[in-house]
Amino acid sequence: MSFRAILATRSDDGAISASLQTLDDTALSDSGVTVAVDWSTLNYKDAVALAGPQIIQTFPLVPGIDFAGSVVSSDDARFSPGDNVVATGWGLSQTHHGGYAQRARVPGDWLVKLPTNINTRDAMAIGTAGFTAMLSVLALEHGGVSPNRGDILVTGASGGVGSIAITLLAELGYRVVASTGKPDEADYLRKLGASEILDRALLSAE
Ligand SMILES: NC(=O)c1ccc[n+]([C@@H]2O[C@H](COP(=O)([O-])OP(=O)(O)OC[C@H]3O[C@@H](n4cnc5c(N)ncnc54)[C@H](OP(=O)(O)O)[C@@H]3O)[C@@H](O)[C@H]2O)c1
Known part of the structure; x- marks a missing residue:
């Protein structure tokens, strides 16, 4: 065929x-x-x-x-x-x-x-990036990270892995701080579940 x-x-x-x-x-x-x-x-x-x-x-x-x-x-x-x-x-x-x-x-x-x-369609909306985000969240949990241990930082927040990681972590009850180099994406990141937006430049080494 x-x-x-x-x-x-x-x-x-x-x-x-x-x-x-x-x-x-x-x-x-x-x-x-x-x-x-x-x-x-x-x-x-x-x-x-x-x-x-x-x-x-x-x-x-x-x-x-x-x-x-x-x-x-x-x-x-x-x-x-x-x-x-x-x-x-x-x-x-x-x-x-x-x-x-x-x-x-x-x-x-x-x-x-x-x-x-x-x-x-939904499976590929999650995609390999979403799968990676979930594996990362599972690894954090396996390492003993939990919402009651404080805020959690997601870097590369507007990217494929970062954006789904925000959603997963917020759903799990974490207070998510999203680091991004794209200030225009702040509203989008808040909609995903971020409680606070951080300028990526603040985290960069001088
Ligand atoms: N996607 C996958 O399936 C997958 C699988 C295994 C491993 N990974 C790894 O996971 C990481 C993220 O992948 P991704 O698919 O999410 O990539 P992506 O969609 O290209 O997102 C990467 C994000 O990193 C941030 N960024 C870009 N330039 C940067 C810089 N110079 N310094 C700091 N941050 C910068 C940007 O977010 P902000 O502007 O919001 O900061 C960008 O959206 C990569 O290291 C990738 O190799 C991905």
């Missing part, structure tokens, strides 16, 4: 470019779970992938470090057609075709079934 995908290629002089292409299933892995991709996020790492050689290890490759969609077919007994799934990280956009395509095929171990109260 043919499908559309963004394909990153590298020319002999090392320049990386991306274009919309029509591929077919032979471009995908020989085995795994085939997913009709609904959504992928645009992460900082996706921008880095097209700007230089740090992320994509093999060309041509479909970029996109994550995706959410529904299973089309599966050689893994844990997944059936129609299951809504999410994938983030692993080798996506590094050594394996990623999420900027209408179809993906990955090992079942890379997939997580979505709970029924999260659709594929």
